[in-house]
Amino acid sequence: MTDRAAERLLSGRAWDDYCETVRRAGHMVDHFGAEANALDCAEWYRFMTRLMRNGIERFMENCEPERPRLRNAPWRQSINFQSPDQDHLLAEFIDGSHDYVIRGNRGELPYFVIASWRAPQPRHPGTLDWAAHGVAGLAGFDPAALQTTGFISSREVTFDAEGNFEIVVGQRRPAHGRDWLSITPDCVGLLIRTLYHDRANTAPPGFSIERVDRPEPRPITAAEMSDALAKAGQTVLGYCELVRRWWQDNLSQRPNRIRFDRAVYLSNGGVPDRHHGFGTWECADGEALVIDFLPTPCDYWIFQLCSIWQENLDNYEDGGGHVQKYKAIYRHDGSVRVIIAQGEPGISGNWIHPFGHVHGGMSLRLIGTQGEPPLVTLRRIALAALHERGEAALDEVSPLLSGEVAQ
Structure with a gap:
């Protein structure tokens, strides 16, 4: 499977498929006809570039199995009515087979919630071409169709006197009553939603994540980049179809x-x-x-x-x-x-x-x-x-x- 994904990247086919997926997604605005006025159309194409940025940030820069990160969503990306009083920190996983620990300090933040999620996607999407499937391909591969499988809010987290905390992330409950966020075997990531009541006058929190087994970082492989391109392209298509479906249907x-x-x-x-x-x-x-x-x-x-x-x-x-x-x-x-x-x-x-x-x-x-x-x-x-x-x-x-x- 990984050999096929690597071959598609090295031949340029994975890149061509990404570009064609994005091109077809961009033309989904045609479904709106006169319903989308000039301002709507101008914002649609900016929306497209933000989705492209979002997919690249998530899957090119933030999906290395040995080096998990919590990164804020790209600036001005506000998918699905994102509140301007919330920040969205994301960590992307290949699957839920590893254990992690999140450490941080809440600052003066009144509330946050951390969710784990899954989405319909193959283990190695970079082995296949997706553009020709169009919207029909989202049934089996849609990084935008996120389903929450577990969550923990700041009300359930133990803080020390300085506001520091530590949360174990994994499939098995940790010993000694440590705070725990459960994940499933098919978990593909985490999302931290921070909530400000008065952002300008609130000391911000800090969050970090690492794998418990602390593996050594390594170079990326061609097969992994092929998978990442497929995920980035389908993310754009998935969110374009989501806004079309929510609006028109x-x-x-x-x-x-x-x-x-x-x-x-x-x-x-x-x-x-x-x-x-x-x-x-x-x-x-x-x-x-x-x-x-x-x-x-x-x-x-x-x-x-x-x-x-x-x-x-x-x-x-x-x-x-x-x-x-x-x-x-x-x-x-x-x-x-x-x-x-x-x-x-x-x-x-x-x-x-x-x-x-x-x-x-x-x-x-x-x-x-x-x-x-x-x-x-x-x-x-x-x-x-x-x-x-x-x-x-x-x-x-x-x-x-x-x-x-x-x-």
Whole structure:
């Protein structure tokens, strides 16, 4: 098997297959037709380059069996509604046959969770051509279809007085009551989600990982590079198909509504310590979307506006595009009003500027929840009506109710 993978790399065939896979993935935007406007298309091709960067970082630079690493996702990569208050540190494995130890210090971070996962993929994908299979090939080889198999949160971790900790990662529970994250034989990696309530004023954590048997590093082989190219290419294809499927086959069927679907969330590397609702939004220039909800008691919540490719809007670096628990403006009853509009809305609440977008994805994430997710009420209204009549104009609009839970 490894001889075949090496031959494909040395002949250039593995490279050609990677390039063809990426080329075909790029043309998946054609499925959207006129639904994707000029701004959407511009962001699609940038999205493509970010996916390519993500695949290369993960599988070219971060998948050496003897030298595990925890590396942050590439800058500005925000796959699947990634929260701007979270960092994603990834370690990639070939399989779950080894034991590891994660050491670190939490700094002033209020919360983190570490998950192990598996994905459908052959042991040696570099032995085969994948481009010609297209989306059908994802059934047996999809690095984007991540399924969480185990997780441990900072609430379950033992810290010393300075915030230091140590977690054993492996298939067998360690002795002496040491903190443990379980992995399965088909484990292909770990993900650490760090969660900041106030990033600018929080001392960051530190994490490191090593194999318990401490093997000597060695040069990469041609067969391993062939496998890495195959994984990097299928990662691009897998995420392109994921955003197409989520938009065209699911979310766009329910515009301006949010649904809390645990099966959908957990099917893509989610962890069961939270409610995460997804939906789509539509709001033309000259309109406003007014969204009201009473947050379920929780440690943290965030409402995000994203593009149709599930990416944070470009204004998120300036604090735009989202509202979160510790910075939100609350109404007298503890509820939250979010107003999406291209111009100043004329009523009080948490104004989100959609930064030139007229549609996209939205999400409401509640972490460390107590109880069910909240009812979400949405009104689509002319911006001029809000300017003329204020909140009284909302009484003239029939609300859309959502926030239902689908198991």
